[in-house]
Amino acid sequence: xxxxxxxxxxxxxxxxxxxxxxxxxxxxxxxxxxxxxxxxxxxxxxxxxxxxxxxxxxxxxxxxxxxxxxxxxxxxxxxxxxxxxxxxx
Numbered sequence: 001x002x003x004x005x006x007x008x009x010x011x012x013x014x015x016x017x018x019x020x021x022x023x024x025x026x027x028x029x030x031x032x033x034x035x036x037x038x039x040x041x042x043x044x045x046x047x048x049x050x051x052x053x054x055x056x057x058x059x060x061x062x063x064x065x066x067x068x069x070x071x072x073x074x075x076x077x078x079x080x081x082x083x084x085x086x087x088x089x
Contacts, residue, residue, distance in 0.1 A: 027037050038046045045052055 027035075039052070047055070
């Protein structure tokens with residue numbers, strides 16, 4: 001059963017990976033549909049600093065929370081694996 005779930009999930013991940021550059025560059029390719037880039041421009045950001053700094057702080061904070069959750073999940077899986085080896089589960 002586990003193999004049946006892994007194949008569609010991996011195919012979806014590959015499709016998502018292919019879609020990433022399309023999403024990233026769609027602003028430049030189809031400029032009539034989208035506004036130009038606001039943050040990642042060579043001439044500097046078009047976003048005012050009163051909005052840009054909280055955005056960056058939030059992005060760093062969210063990344064830190066994500067890393068913490070991944071580490072906690074990894075630690076939990078290691079404890080579960082250890083308990084299963086010892087016959088506790």
